[in-house]
Amino acid sequence: GENVEQHPSTLSVQEGDSAVIKCTYSDSASNYFPWYKQELGKRPQLIIDIRSNVGEKKDQRIAVTLNKTAKHFSLHITETQPEDSAVYFCAASRAHNNDMRFGAGTRLTVKP
């Protein structure tokens, strides 16, 4: 089955700096890659997703890049703000498969 590795496990940045979180996946048939943000005690919420027919996707301060050959994808947050502090999870699944596997999570702390 799919195995998703995520790094780093914790990341601390100063407000205004950029943050990058990286994930690798094992199943070459995976083609849907969402990123979820989970604040303490809250539900995971989708912040951005990408499909394998696209190499990059951007939404304001958030971008995701995908390298299918290397089987890795990354989340980039620019101009970080304290409210970006949360745990971020990457995930991967196949097009017609609902078995979505999550990475271990990255605890991002943005210091004011």
Added chain:
Amino acid sequence: EPEVTQTPSHQVTQMGQEVILRCVPISNHLYFYWYRQILGQKVEFLVSFYNNEISEKSEIFDDQFSVERPDGSNFTLKIRSTKLEDSAMYFCASSPLVAQEQYFGPGTRLTVT
């Protein structure tokens, strides 16, 4: 905006007891899911459900687990004989189509004593 809802928010049960966790997915969604998150760990896929049957399940979803859609709105997860290691947050999610954004409920914290 419609949301996935879950009840109860917190369930305490004794080891060996059966529990039923309830979810109401978003009304026009076709796919439903259960996930588990042990405190401080990652979200783990348990099962997906489509067209009144299980479409995928993980290695965690063994014979002690079952899911049901007893009516047009509820989606339940039953744990037959709870163990201490079943203590976790259980999230329900739904999506309109396969491999689309999954909307998570607020979770049920299950504590097995």
